[in-house]
Amino acid sequence: MLKNIQEWLLVLCIIGGVILIGNWIGYDILPIAALPGMSVLILICLTGLIIGKLVPLNIPSIAYIGVLGFILTIPGMPGSEQIVKWTADVSLLAIATPILAYAGIGIGRSWADFAKLGWKTIIVGMCVLLGTFLGSAIIAEITLRLQGII
Template identity: 70%
Template sequence: MLKNLKEWVIVFIIIGAIMLIGNWIGYDIMPLDALPGLAVLIGISLAGLVIHRLLPFQLPSIAYIGILGLILTLPNMPGSEQIVAWTAEVSLLAIATPILAYAGVSIGRSWFDFVQLGWRTIVIGMFVLLGTFLGSAVIAEVILRMQGII
């Protein structure tokens, strides 16, 4: 458990640093302004992972993280207003970018296993990625035109 905790902390520190930089470059939020919110998010995530390991229930760790975050930000919970104010300084896209990059690296590490499935799987995977990208672009285009933004 202690080894896992050390690994989680290292991963969260690396991802947190990338988030701070992305938040600063992409959204002009100074790292010192976003640091408390990021620390809260990392703390909640670490606590959720630890709870997942300690409890015998078969819930995914994201459920514990979500429940813990929900409880800590309930309106009557002491300190919830401060937690909400701190986390408001961290952009959602600044969070998503390094996490998705980490997921991509994780998938890339098993690329050899993926190739072993055959060339058809690679072709289908490329079409799925292309379809997802084009579908997202079309939906964004329609919504932005409906709102009059473009």
């Protein structure tokens, strides 16, 4: 278990460093300003991973991480205002970029397995991406029109 925790912590710190750099380059937030928020996010992730290993239920660790983050930021919870303040300095897109890059590398490493799924999978994937994009654009258009912004 200790070896798992060390590996998780190393990976989380590496990804956290990449996120801090992306946050700095993309959103002009200095890494030292975003470090407390990133540290909190790393600790929440690490705690969720540990809970996922200790609890004998077959629930993914991401569920524990999400619930823990939700509980810690409930208004009125001790320290929630500080956690929200710190994590506000870490941009969501700065977090998503390295995660999506890692997912892309993972798919790229198993390209042969992906190719075995056939050409229909590529078409379905393109339709899913197109549908997600168009759905998001329609929702944004309706919302902005209702608010009178456009």
